Amino acid sequence: MDVKGKKILVVGAGKSGISVARFLMQKEAIVTLTDNRDRDKFNGELDDLLASGVRAELGSYPEVAPGVFDLVVVSPGVPPTVAPVVSARERGVPVTGELELAWRFARTPFIAITGTNGKTTTTALVGEIFRAAGYKALVGGNIGVPLVDVVEDYGPGDIIVAEVSSFQLETVEFFRPRVALITNITPDHLDRHGTMEAYTAAKAKIFTRQGDGDYTVLNYDDPKTRALAGITPGKVIFFSRRHILEEGVFVHKGNMLLRLGGSATEIMPIKDIAIPGGHNLENALAAAAAAAVLGVSPALLEQTLRTFPGVAHRLETVAEINGVKYVNDSKGTNPEASIKALEAFDRPIVLLAGGRNKGSDFTEFARLARQKTRVMVILGECAAEIEQAARQAGVTNILKAASFNEAVLMAHGAAKSGDVVLLSPACASWDMFKNYEERGELFRQIVYDLK
Template sequence: MELKNKKVLVIGAGKSGLAAARFLREKGAVVTLADSKPAAELETVAAGAGVTIFCGGYPPAAGYDLLVVSPGVPLTVAPVVEARQAGIEVIGELELAYRFARAPIVAITGTNGKTTTTALTGEIFRRAGRRTLVAGNIGLPLVAAVADFGPEDIIVAEVSSFQLETIRFFRPRVAVILNITPDHLDRHGSMAEYTAAKARIFSNQKQDDVTVLNFDDPLVAALAGQSPARVLFFSRRHNLKAGAFVREEKIVLGKNGAVVPVCGVGEIALPGAHNLENALAAATAAWSLGVPASVIAATLREFKGVAHRLEFVAEIDGVRYVNDSKGTNPDAAIKALEAYREPIVLIAGGRNKGSDFGAFAKKIREKVRVLVVVGESAAEIAAAARAAGVTEIRYARDFREAVYLARDAARPGDVVLLSPACASWDMFRNYEERGELFKKLVREMVTS
C-alpha cells in the first residue's frame, strides 16, 4: 500500500485514530485528523508533526485519497457517505494495519470473552516460544506495533464488529468466533446485521486457513457453511471429531480421530463456565498452529485473567469485591453471575446499547440477594427485576454511592460484584475508567 504524499482523512481522535494518524504520517502521507468534539474536550489533539487537526466536526471527503475511520464512528457520518459515493476508499485502522502485517494473525471476535481469550491465546503462544503481539480491540491499536513483527512471529488480535465493518482484504490465518448474543443493536440495527458483521472475520480466508467456531452456540455453529476455510469447533457439551471439547471432566483435543488430553476442567485457573469456553477456543486456535498440548495445559493452569473481567479486588470483613466492569451487556453479566455460588450484591446500570433486560432480571432473581442500580438505565433494570420478582433493590444517585450502598448491604460470605450489563458512556469514558474507580473505592475501604 503506497501512502507517500497521499492525502488521508482520519475520522475519530481516540486511541486507534491517533495511532493511525501517526502511522500514516510516518509512511509519508499528508494527514488530517478530525473529531466531532471541540478541541477543549479532547484529551490530546497532537498526533505528531505534520498532522493537521480538525475539531468540532468533520471536513468534506472531497480531495482526499483515503479515509480511515475509527471503530466508534458510525459509517453514516457525512464524509464516509460522500467518500463511498465518490469512490474514495474507506477503511478502518484494523485494515490499515493488516496491509502492513508480515506475521500470521489469529483474530478473535465474539460478543463476550474476546479480551480474556485474546490474552490467554497470546500467553499460550508466548509459552510456546513464539514472539507474540497481542493487540487490537484489547487496548493497543494493531497499527501501533504491527511493523515490528515478522513471518516467524505471531499476532493475536481482538477484533470487534465495528472494526470488521471496515475491512476489505483482512485475512487472519486463524479466525475465532466465540459467541453471538444481542449487543450493539443500537448501531447494527438487527441481530442479522450484527451476525453478518461478525462473520466478516473469515470472509477473506482461503482453504488453508482455519475458522474456529463455538459448536454450542447455534448462531455461531450455523456460520460453518459460510467459511471458505477449514472449520474446527470447540464445545463444552458435545464430543467432537476435531477441535477442543470436554470428556470426563477433562479438556481434550481431537484430530483425525485421535484424542489428546490437555488438563482437567477443575485445573483451569479462570472461574466460570464461560471461561471454560474461552479456554477451549484458545486451545483450538493454538493447537491448529502446532502448539503442543503440554504448553496449552501449563498456560490454562496458571493464566488468571485480565483486568476488569471477574477481577478480584479485595476481601473486607468476609465480603469479596469483584470488578467485572467489562460486562457491558446482559449476556456478559449473566455469565458473571453464573460464576459464583455465594450470595451476590450486584451493581448494575449504565447506558443501554439496545438490549433487553428480561433474561438478566431472571438471573438476578436466581443469584442476587441485593441489587444496586445506577446510571441512565437504572429505572429500566429495576423495572425488569421487579417484574421478575426481585424485591431487594437500592437506587444510587452516582457511582460512588452505588459502591457504598453495596458495601452496606453486604454480609460476610457475600460477593459484591460490579457487572453492569451496560456501557459506561453515561458516566465514564470507557469501562476501564469505571472499573478503576470501583477498585479505588474498594481499596479506600480497606485503608479506612
Template sequence: MDLAGKRVLVVGAGVSGQAVCEFLQAKQARVTLTDARTREQMGQVADQLSRRGINLILGAYPTVSQESYDLLVVSPGVPLTVAPVAQAAASGVPVLGELELAYHFARAPIVAITGTNGKTTTTSLIGQMFREAGYKTLVAGNIGLPLVSEIENYTADDIVVAEVSSFQLETTRHFSPKVAVILNITPDHLDRHGSMEEYIRAKAQIFARQKPTDWVVLNYDDPNTRELAGDCPSRVIFFSRRHILERGSFVQDGKIMVADQSGPREITGVDSLRIPGSHNLENALAAVAAGHVMGLAPADIARTLGRFTGVAHRLEYVATLNGVDYVNDSKGTNPDAAIKALDAYDVPIVLIAGGKNKGVSFQEFAEKIKEKVRVLITVGIHGYQIEEAAREQGFTNIFPARDYPHAVQLAYEQARPGEVVLLSPACTSWDMFKNFEERGELFKKLVLELKDKA
C-alpha cells in the same frame, strides 16, 4: 499499499485515530485528522497532534470528495453513517478502518478473536500460550493497543494475536487471518448495527476472505455461531463445553480434550484452570482449538492454562472486607456478559449494575438476577431499566444509587459474610466514564478505600 504523498483523512481522534495518524506520517502521507469534538474539548491531545504536524479539523467535519482526499480511515467508534464516511463512499474515495490498514502491512500470521463476550480473556490467553511456547508474539487490536502501532515489527516467524470487534470488522475488505475465532454471538451493539442479522454479518467478516488452508474456530454450543460453519471458505474446528466432538476441543470426564484425525488426546484437567466460571471454560476451549491448529504442543497449551489468571476488569478479585469478596467485572458491558458473571458464583450476590444501554433487552438478565442475586444496586442513566425488568420478575430488593461512591457504600452496608459484591453493569460506561477501564478503576479505588477504613 503506497501511502507516500497520499491525502488521507482520519475520522475520529481516539487512541486508534491517533495511532493511525502516526503510522501514516511515517509513510509520508499528507494527514488530516477530524473529530466532532472541538479543540477545547480535546485539550492537550489536540495540541500534541498539532505539534506533530497533523492538520486538524475539529468541531465539524470537512466535505469529502476525490478532489480533496485519496483515502479515508475511520476509527472503530465512529458510525459509518457520519457525513464524511458517507460522502467518501458515494464519491469513490476508499474507506478503511485501522484493522484493515494494519493488515496491508502484516507479515506475521494472525490469530484473530471476536465474539460478543470473552474476546479480551481469550485473546490474552492465546497470546500467553504462544509467548510461553517461545514465539515472539504481538497481542493487540481491540484489546487496547492499536494493531497498526506494532504490526511492522513482526515477521513471518512470529505470531500476531488480535482482538477484533464488529466495529472494526465492518470496514474490512481484505483482512484474512490464519485462524479466525468466533466465541459467541448474542444481542449487542444493536444501536449501531440496527439488527441482529447485521451484527452477525459484521462478525462473519472475520472469516469471509480466508483461504481453504486457513482455520475458523466456532462455538458448537452457540446456535448463531455454529450456523456460520456452512458459510466458511476455510477449515472449521468446533469447541464445545456440552458435547463430545469427533473433531475439536471439548470436555470429557473432567478433562479438557482435543480431537483431530489422529483421535482424541487429553490436554489438562478442568480443575487446573485458574479463571472462574463456565464461560471461561468455553474461552479456554476456544484457545485450545486455536493453539492446536497452529501446531502448539499439548504440553505447552496445558502449561499456560494452568498459569493464566485472567485479565483486569473481568471477574477481577479486588479485596475481602468483613468476609465479603468484592469483584470487578466492569468489562461486563452487556446483559449476556453479566449473566455469565453471575453464573460464575454459587453464593448470594450483591450486584451493582447499570450504565448506558446499547439497545438490548434486560429480560433474561432480570431472570438471572432473580435466581442468583440477593441485593440489586442500580446506577447510571439506564439503571432504572434494569430495576423495571427485575421488578417485572418479582424481584424487589433493589437500591437505586446516585453515583458510584453511593453504590459501593450501599453494597458495603447490605453485604453479608460469605457473599460476593459484584460490579457487572450489563451496560456500557459511556454515561459516566470514558470507558469500562475507568469505571472499573474507580470501583477498585472505592473498595480499597473502604478496606483502609475498616
C-alpha cells in the same frame, strides 16, 4: 499499500484515530484528523500530533470528495452514518479502518478473535500460550495497544493475536487471519447494527477472505456461531463443553480432549484450569483450539491453562473486607456477559448494574438476578429500564444511586459477611466513563480506600 503523498482523512480523534494519524504521518501521508468535538475537549492530548504536521478539523467535519481526499480511515467508535463516511462512499472515496490498515502493513500471521463475550480473555490466553511456546507474540487490537502502533515490529516467524470487534470488522476488505475465532454471538450493539442479522454479518467478516491453509474456530454449543460453519471458506474446527466432537477441542468425563484428524489426546482435567466459571471453560477450549491448529503441543496448552490468571475487569477479585468479596466485572457490558458473571458465584450477591444500554433486553438478566442477588444497586442512563425489568422479575430489594461512587458505597453498606459485591453492569460505560477499564479502575480504587 502506498500512502506516501496521499491525502487521508482520519475520522475520530480517540485512541485508535490518534494512532492511525501518527502512523500515516510516519508514512509521509498528508493527514487531516477530524472529530465533532472542539479542540478544548481534548485537554492537550492532540498537541504533539498537531505539532508533527497533522492537520485538524475539530468541532465539525470537512467536505469529502475525490481530489480533496484520497482515503478515509474511520475509527471503530465512529458510526458509518456520520457525514464524512457517507459522503466518501457516495462519491467513490475509499473507506477503511485501523484493523485493515494494520493488516496491509503486517508481515506476520494473525490469529483474530471476535464474539459477543469472552473475546478479551480468549485473546489474552492465546497470547500467553504462544509466548510459552517460544513465539514473539503481539496481543492487541480491541484489547490494549492499537495494532498500527506496533505491527511493523513483528516478522514472519512471530504471531499477532488480535481481538477484533464488530465495529472494526465493518471496514475490513482484504483482512485474512490465519486463524479466525468466534467465541459466541448473542444480542449486543443493536443500537449500532440495527438487527441480529446485521450484527452477525459484521462478525462473519472475520473469515470472509480466508482460503486454503486457514482455520475458522467456532463454538459448537452456540447455534448462531455453529451455523457460520456453512459459509466460511476456512477449515472449520469446533470447540464444545457439551458435545463429543469428531474433530476439535471438547470435554469428556471431566477432561479436555483434542482431536485433529485422528484419535483424541487428553490435554488436562478441566478442574485444573486456573480461570473459574463455565464461560471461562469455553474460553479455554477456544484458545486451545486456536493454538493447536498451528501446532502448539497439548503439554504447552496444559502448562498455560493451569497458570493463566485471567484478565483485568473480568471477574477480578479486588479485595475481601469483613468477609465480603469485592469483584470487578466491569467488562460485563451486556446482559449475556453479566449473566455469566452471576452464574459464577454460589453465595449471595450485591449487584451493581447500569450504564448505557446498547439495544439489549434485560429480561433474562433480571430473572437470574432474582435468583442470585440479595440486593441490586442500579445506576446510570438506563437505571429505570433495568429497574422495570428487575421488578417484573420479582426483584424487590433495589437501591438507586446518583453516581458511581455512591453506588459502590451503597453496595458496601448493604453487604453482609459471606456476600459478593459484584460490579457487572450489563451495560456500556459511556454514559459516565471513557471505557469499561476506567469504570473498573474507579471501582478498584474505591474498594481499596474502603479496605
